[in-house]
Amino acid sequence: MSIKSIKKHWTERSIKDYLFRIVVDFTAQLESKMESLPISRDELSKRLHVSKGRVSQVLNHGGNITLDTIVQYARALGMKVSIVAYDDNDPDNKKGPINSEIFKMSWEHLGKPRDFWAMQDIVTTKNISAANVTFGRRIEDFKIFGPKQSSSGNVAAWSAFFAIESFAGNNKPFEDDKRLPS
C-alpha cells in the first residue's frame, strides 16, 4: 500500500481540527453533567462569574478554549480534568481520537481507582488479563520505580485529549449504561 492510499482522519488536517474535536468531546461531557445535575447555562454563568453569552460560546464550540477555561468549567460543575496521552496503535491517525467518554467509562467500570495502589489492587485481585495488556507498561513501571516516577514517559503519545473525572454517580456496569448504543 502506498503512502498516498492511506486515508487519514479529518483531525489530521491541522492542530486546529484536532483541538476542535477534543473540545467537542469535552463540552459534550459538560452538557451531560449539566443535564444530570440539572443546572442551566444561566446558573453556570453565575458560578463562573461570566456572561451567559460566554457560556453559550464555550458550549457551542465558538472561539479558542484554553486549558484554564477547561478546568474552570469542569470545576464549576464539580468535576475534575485530566490530560491523557495515549498510544492506540494508529500513528497515522487514520481513525481519529478516541472519545474522552470512553476513557471516563473505562475508569468508572474499573471502580474509579484513585491512585496506582488502587490500580495495582484491581489488577491483582481481579486478575484482569485485559488490564495487564492495557496497563502493562504502566504497572511494570510502577513495580520498578514506585508510584512517583511511574507515570511519565511511558506513553508514546503524539496525541492528547482531556478526560473529565467525575466523582459523582455510581459505578454502573456497561450493559446498563444509557450512553451506549442500543
Place this chain on the structure above:
Amino acid sequence: MTEKYKIKLITSRDHSRRAVAFLISSEENITAKSVFDSLKNTKSERILLSWFDAWVDGLKNDNWYHGWNQTQYTGRYVRCFVFKYREKRLEQRFYGFLCNPKTKLPDQGFQLCVLIRHGSKSQWETDENDLRIVEEIRTRPAVQKVIYDYFKEKP
C-alpha cells in the same frame, strides 16, 4: 452510460460497525454533499465531522443526531436519520437514511447512514416534507443498487 447516483464515504471505511456517506447526484433534492463541501474548514464542517465520529463510535446524543421511531409519523420514517447543528441563528439539518449494506456474516449488522438532503430553518420541529423526500429517494432501486454495489463483498 453515466451512473445517475454515486456515494462517497465521509468516515473511515475500516470501521466495523458504522459509516457515514453522501449520496451524490445532480437532482435538485439531493443537496447534502454540495452543501457540506461548501462548509470546508468552517466551524460547521468541524461540528458535523465531530457528530459523524460520535455516531460512528456509538455515542448516544439526541441533540446532535437521531432517527424516528414507530410512534412518530405512524412509523413512516423509521429508516430516516438526521444530523443537526445551528449556524447563523438557523437550525441546520442533514437528512438521510440508515441501511445495512453488507449482506454477509459477520458484517450484516454494519450500519451506513446515507446523507441526502440539507435543510435550513428557523423552527426546531422537523419539516415532514424533508423526511418524505428522503424516504422516497431511499426506496429507489437505483439508489439501493449503488449502495449495495459499493459495499459488494468479494466472492
